[in-house]
Amino acid sequence: xxxxxxxxxxxxxxxxxxxxxxxxxxxxxxxxxxxxxxxxxxxxxxxxxxxxxxxxxxxxxxxxxxxxxxxxxxxxxxxxxxxxxxxxxxxxxxxxxxxxxxxxxxxxxxxxxxxxxxxxxxxxxxxxxxxxxxxxxxxxxxxxxxxxxxxxxxxxxxxxxxxxxxxxxxxxxxxxxxxxxxxxxxxxxxxxxxxxxxxxxxxxxxxxxxxxxxxxxxxxxxxxxxxxxxxxxxxxxxxxxxxxxxxxxxxxxxxxxxxxxxxxxxxxxxxxxxxxxxxxxxxxxxxxxxxxxxxxxxxxxxxxxxxxxxxxxxxxxxxxxxxxxxxxxxxxxxxxxxxxxxxxxxxxxxxxxxxxxxxxxxxxxxxxxxxxxxxxxxxx
Amino acid sequence: xxxxxxxxxxxxxxxxxxxxxxxxxxxxxxxxxxxxxxxxxxxxxxxxxxxxxxxxxxxxxxxxxxxxxxxxxxxxxxxxxxxxxxxxxxxxxxxxxxxxxxxxxxxxxxxxxxxxxxxxxxxxxxxxxxx
Numbered sequence: 001x002x003x004x005x006x007x008x009x010x011x012x013x014x015x016x017x018x019x020x021x022x023x024x025x026x027x028x029x030x031x032x033x034x035x036x037x038x039x040x041x042x043x044x045x046x047x048x049x050x051x052x053x054x055x056x057x058x059x060x061x062x063x064x065x066x067x068x069x070x071x072x073x074x075x076x077x078x079x080x081x082x083x084x085x086x087x088x089x090x091x092x093x094x095x096x097x098x099x100x101x102x103x104x105x106x107x108x109x110x111x112x113x114x115x116x117x118x119x120x121x122x123x124x125x126x127x128x129x130x131x132x133x134x135x136x137x138x139x140x141x142x143x144x145x146x147x148x149x150x151x152x153x154x155x156x157x158x159x160x161x162x163x164x165x166x167x168x169x170x171x172x173x174x175x176x177x178x179x180x181x182x183x184x185x186x187x188x189x190x191x192x193x194x195x196x197x198x199x200x201x202x203x204x205x206x207x208x209x210x211x212x213x214x215x216x217x218x219x220x221x222x223x224x225x226x227x228x229x230x231x232x233x234x235x236x237x238x239x240x241x242x243x244x245x246x247x248x249x250x251x252x253x254x255x256x257x258x259x260x261x262x263x264x265x266x267x268x269x270x271x272x273x274x275x276x277x278x279x280x281x282x283x284x285x286x287x288x289x290x291x292x293x294x295x296x297x298x299x300x301x302x303x304x305x306x307x308x309x310x311x312x313x314x315x316x317x318x319x320x321x322x323x324x325x326x327x328x329x330x331x332x333x334x335x336x337x338x339x340x341x342x343x344x345x346x347x348x349x350x351x352x353x354x355x356x357x358x359x360x361x362x363x364x365x366x367x368x369x370x371x372x373x374x375x376x377x378x379x380x
Numbered sequence: 381x382x383x384x385x386x387x388x389x390x391x392x393x394x395x396x397x398x399x400x401x402x403x404x405x406x407x408x409x410x411x412x413x414x415x416x417x418x419x420x421x422x423x424x425x426x427x428x429x430x431x432x433x434x435x436x437x438x439x440x441x442x443x444x445x446x447x448x449x450x451x452x453x454x455x456x457x458x459x460x461x462x463x464x465x466x467x468x469x470x471x472x473x474x475x476x477x478x479x480x481x482x483x484x485x486x487x488x489x490x491x492x493x494x495x496x497x498x499x500x501x502x503x504x505x506x507x508x509x510x511x
Contacts (some may be wrong), residue, residue: 167491
């Protein structure tokens with residue numbers, strides 16, 4: 001067997017690192033060797049990082065540069081808070097490590113561009129987590145590439161997460177958006193157009209496979225009072241235009257646990273001159289109606305009322321919904337993405353969602369926030 | 381293929397159903413609507429989009445304040461925005477033999493979601509409903 005690749009995790013519990021670390025831990029080609037973060041982070045974040053290190057029985061290191069100097073580190077799985085993510089990513093790229101990056105790349109397009117430039121300069125292999133390795137997204141891509149629908153006219157992508165106790169904001173008030181958001185990290189909420197919108201926007205750009213021109217967008221506070229309190233949108237929708245009249249539309253956000261029989265709408269509609277096809281994460285499926293008691297959303301975990309993280313979902317006892325049972329469920333999505341990343345490293349191939357391609361969604365998201373703030377179509 | 385008057389009846393049935401469920405409080409305050417439709421001979425793409433927007437107007441209770449448009453003569457998508465903050469994506473594509481008669485509808489409310497499931501024989505079944 002070839003040498004196992006050593007993984008340095010930056011960021012700990014109550015970040016996507018919970019999923020990244022589990023994926024690397026379960027693949028025999030890699031092993032977690034340390035957890036680290038920047039010096040001077042707040043005590044809560046440091047304690048959560050320490051807990052991840054304890055979970056995997058590895059040391060915790062204060063200071064990213066110090067951790068990057070460890071000879072056993074080959075890969076960095078990077079989940080630093082959004083506000084400082086680009087700075088840490090640049091340091092990791094400079095150290096010449098393979099980079100598995102949380103999504104989106106950075107807080108805005110300019111910061112993401114800095115990350116991509118450093119990665120290009122150093123030539124390291126990079127991948128941002130996305131949905132391109134899910135079975136339903138791969139089927140949509142195969143449909144587009146097969147040409148069976150003729151010339152591509154549009155893709156419509158809806159990715160929504162049915163998590164959190166929805167229905168707590170019943171107001172009919174328009175959201176006033178900030179054209180350049182700077183604060184993303186809260187316990188009770190996050191910017192969902194930013195954090196979840198990267199999925200449908202990334203898929204749209206990948207499927208259309210040309211440079212987007214303009215975006216028009218609306219963000220909203222439709223479901224949760226926590227998002228209102230933190231001035232973070234819980235929903236966003238956008239229309240993206242491409243050359244030759246091709247269009248992508250997206251609907252994305254956190255819609256509440258009770259608003260979908262599974263994890264939330266995850267679907268792609270591909271429209272071509274010769275027809276339309278739909279690809280849905282929950283199809284094909286078995287639907288079950290019975291006297292068995294339906295799962296109920298328990299009381300929210302005080303550290304994670306929206307049910308964002310694996311550890312707090314388990315601690316709160318959030319059950320798996322049972323009425324929709326797709327033949328291929330979502331439990332492999334993270335693991336498959338990490339398997340694909342390790343495949344690229346071991347075979348010397350380029351990841352699909354490398355940093356260069358991952359810059360696209362960041363550009364669209366930044367332009368979309370401007371559009372939502374100004375009420376005008378914005379150039380990307 | 382249904383004639384234009386049958387189609388108008390069918391679309392009105394869909395709109396009535398959406399409004400009824402909203403009025404019954406099944407999904408809370410209506411906030412976002414996705415409308416995917418196809419058009420055939422006898423209707424223009426603009427008429428098809430206008431129909432979708434009219435249904436949105438009924439659901440949201442007023443006309444949109446902003447509309448953004450993209451696409452070409454075969455396909456159009458419109459992102460519409462209401463002064464209450466509600467929004468909608470309305471899309472229409474030229475119908476062809478591979479496309480089942482539309483529309484598909486997803487409506488998100490503050491406390492729930494509504495999907496219109498047309499089924500393969502949607503319009504023909506609906507037109508057989510004795511009202």
